[in-house]
Amino acid sequence: MSAPSMLDDLAARFPASPAAARLKAALLFAGVRYDPCLPEAAAWAFPNYMPFTLPPGLPAFEGQRQVQLPYLLRMADDTQVRLRIKPDSPFSVRKTEGPLGFEIYEHDRKVADTTFEPRLPWADQLTADGTPMRATGLSQHGDMLVMNVAPGCEYFVVPGGEGGRSRNLSCTFCLYGLPDQRMKPLGQELFVIDVPRPTIARVIEACQHPETHAKQLYMVGGSMVDMAQEGDRFVRIAEQLAEAGLTERYYVACGSGAIPRKQMEQMKALGVRGACFNLEVWDPAQFARICPGKNSIVGRARWIEALEDAVDVFGPNDVMTAFVGGAELEGEGAFSDPRQALESNLEAGETLIPKGIQPIFSLHWKVTGKNRGEEPLYSLDMFLRLNEGLAAIRRREGRLINPDFFTRRAAYMQLEPDYDEGLEGGAPPA
Ligand code: SF4
Numbered sequence: 001m002s003a004p005s006m007l008d009d010l011a012a013r014f015p016a017s018p019a020a021a022r023l024k025a026a027l028l029f030a031g032v033r034y035d036p037c038l039p040e041a042a043a044w045a046f047p048n049y050m051p052f053t054l055p056p057g058l059p060a061f062e063g064q065r066q067v068q069l070p071y072l073l074r075m076a077d078d079t080q081v082r083l084r085i086k087p088d089s090p091f092s093v094r095k096t097e098g099p100l101g102f103e104i105y106e107h108d109r110k111v112a113d114t115t116f117e118p119r120l121p122w123a124d125q126l127t128a129d130g131t132p133m134r135a136t137g138l139s140q141h142g143d144m145l146v147m148n149v150a151p152g153c154e155y156f157v158v159p160g161g162e163g164g165r166s167r168n169l170s171c172t173f174c175l176y177g178l179p180d181q182r183m184k185p186l187g188q189e190l191f192v193i194d195v196p197r198p199t200i201a202r203v204i205e206a207c208q209h210p211e212t213h214a215k216q217l218y219m220v221g222g223s224m225v226d227m228a229q230e231g232d233r234f235v236r237i238a239e240q241l242a243e244a245g246l247t248e249r250y251y252v253a254c255g256s257g258a259i260p261r262k263q264m265e266q267m268k269a270l271g272v273r274g275a276c277f278n279l280e281v282w283d284p285a286q287f288a289r290i291c292p293g294k295n296s297i298v299g300r301a302r303w304i305e306a307l308e309d310a311v312d313v314f315g316p317n318d319v320m321t322a323f324v325g326g327a328e329l330e331g332e333g334a335f336s337d338p339r340q341a342l343e344s345n346l347e348a349g350e351t352l353i354p355k356g357i358q359p360i361f362s363l364h365w366k367v368t369g370k371n372r373g374e375e376p377l378y379s380l381d382m383f384l385r386l387n388e389g390l391a392a393i394r395r396r397e398g399r400l401i402n403p404d405f406f407t408r409r410a411a412y413m414q415l416e417p418d419y420d421e422g423l424e425g426g427a428p429p430a
Contacts, residue, residue: 003107006030006090014384020079021387021418023112027073027104028363028413029380031086036061037095037102038069038083045070045116046140052085070116072142076100078409079418080117080142084374117142122209129198133206137186137199144410145214145250149195149203150188150233153177153222155293157190169293171280173327173364177222191224193233200237204244215407217241217250218276223257225297230256231263238270247271251404253318258298258306264313274318274405275310276360279303282348286328286335307357316356317402323348325361325386326377342382342389349390353397360406361386362413383415391419 010022017025034054039061048071054060061067073081076099093114096103100115123134137149153170156179161167170177179190187196207217219237224230234256241247253274254267264275280294281287288295294303310319328334328341335341348359363383365374376383394400400420408417 003090005106005109007106007111010380010384013381014388016388016392017384018418018421020075020077020421021415022384023075023104024079024081024418025380025384025387025415027081027091028084029376029383030089030091031084032091032093032104033087033089034058034085035092035094037093038085039067040095041070041102041116042068044119046072046119048083055087072117072412073104073114074117074142074409076113077421078142078407080409080412082412083116121211122206125206125209127202127205129202131185131202133202133209135185136203136206138203138206140212140214141412142409143213143215143407145207145212145217146220147203147207147217147237148220149186149199149237150183150221151177151186152179152183152188152190154179154190154225155223155297158225158293158297169296171291171293172331173280173290173324179222193224193229194236195233197240200240204240204246207241207246207250208244215251216405216410217246217252218255219252220255223293225293227257227259227298228263231259234259235263235266235270238267238272242270247273253405257294258303261306261309261313264310268313273314274320274402275307275314276320276322277303277306277310278322279307279348279359280322280324281327282323282359283328283335283340283344285333286344289331289333290324290327304352307352308355311356316399318405319356320358320360320406321352322360322362324364325383326364329377330364330366338379338382341378342386345386346389346393349393353390353393353399356399358394358399358401358406358416359390360414360416361390387415387419390416394420395423 006026047068051066052069054065070083073083090106092105094103098113100113102114103110104112104114120140125133139146155170156168157166158169159166186199234254252272253276254272255276258277281290284300287300307321352359363376366377400423401416406417411417
């Protein structure tokens with residue numbers, strides 16, 4: 001008797017989900033088994049930031065037990081998936097003579113041709129002043145360049161605590177905003193609006209590389225406690241991007257906090273086309289628990305109002321807000337029932353999508369175990385149910401994900417563009 005098929009089971013239970021989205025979700029949850037073709041491909045593929053340690057019983061690769069692995073799978077239809085290794089997965093990647101050079105198998109059945117996102121042509125280059133381009137605050141996920149020249153987030157060190165100390169009001173899931181040594185080479189100083197001009201000049205040089213093959217340029221950064229100041233920071237960066245012609249070359253989007261409308265309008269005038277102010281968590285009590293800085297310094301109502309302002313300024317197909325799917329299920333005070341998280345997140349869709357604001361759900365990966373494995377907090381069923389629900393709302397409202405802003409080749413942990421692929425729309429029905 002052959003082993004049960006996860007993909008057949010998902011096809012039977014989630015017929016409203018596209019096959020590509022089911023496969024992607026299955027791979028995000030179940031991972032693939034290790035195969036030596038993976039470290040071999042890492043010679044040219046975009047690498048995972050963490051090396052992989054070969055478990056006992058598997059032969060060393062080129063004499064090494066710690067190996068680099070590719071980070072992102074890329075299918076023939078441009079579906080992009082974060083690659084993770086799980087020893088008990090039903091899936092494996094094999095090197096073949098097929099059109100893309102690799103194939104995905106579920107047990108012994110081939111399910112898709114695949115390859116990996118390649119190492120970026122610009123990442124090994126130097127800027128004119130000798131800085132490696134990958135150290136300029138730029139990273140890339142397929143179609144999307146992400147520019148972060150001010151990574152330190154002031155919510156980690158909010159002034160006004162007891163005895164003159166600062167308070168940590170950072171979002172509970174966040175590690176990447178921690179003010180640390182990354183700020184030094186970029187010249188970022190907390191509570192200072194401007195990022196030094198040479199920093200911006202270097203990142204612009206990297207974005208100008210002729211072979212980024214990117215479509216979007218997404219400006220992000222750590223939060224400032226003063227939203228008007230944060231808005232000014234983004235406006236000044238946008239001015240320099242516009243001067244360099246990058247607002248023409250890329251769909252530039254502002255990934256700031258809930259900045260004032262005035263600065264949104266200034267950015268729009270400079271050629272910035274979209275905005276994504278991340279609300280992270282929908283339920284008001286969970287938002288206060290998980291995002292204490294956003295909640296107490298800006299406030300949930302103001303955050304939503306800023307998203308509505310952004311729709312007025314940038315347009316109804318050009319505003320998104322990202323959520324950390326499953327963050328409500330972790331820590332003290334968490335929802336006790338995953339269905340509460342699902343209902344709350346669908347409510348976000350029902351409220352925001354008709355207003356022209358697209359909620360985007362990334363999986364929240366909890367770091368577990370002594371080998372620091374990562375597991376999503378949502379179950380696979382919950383994630384597919386959420387995405388089916390959101391996709392149905394988008395279709396009902398005639399508001400699909402705008403592929404100029406967010407393509408399936410940029411969505412390595414999110415499914416929204418995969419559900420909307422091939423559908424016509426983007427404007428509300430007449
Ligand atoms: S606002 Fe929250 S998620 Fe964003 S960088 Fe600061 S702590 Fe992290």
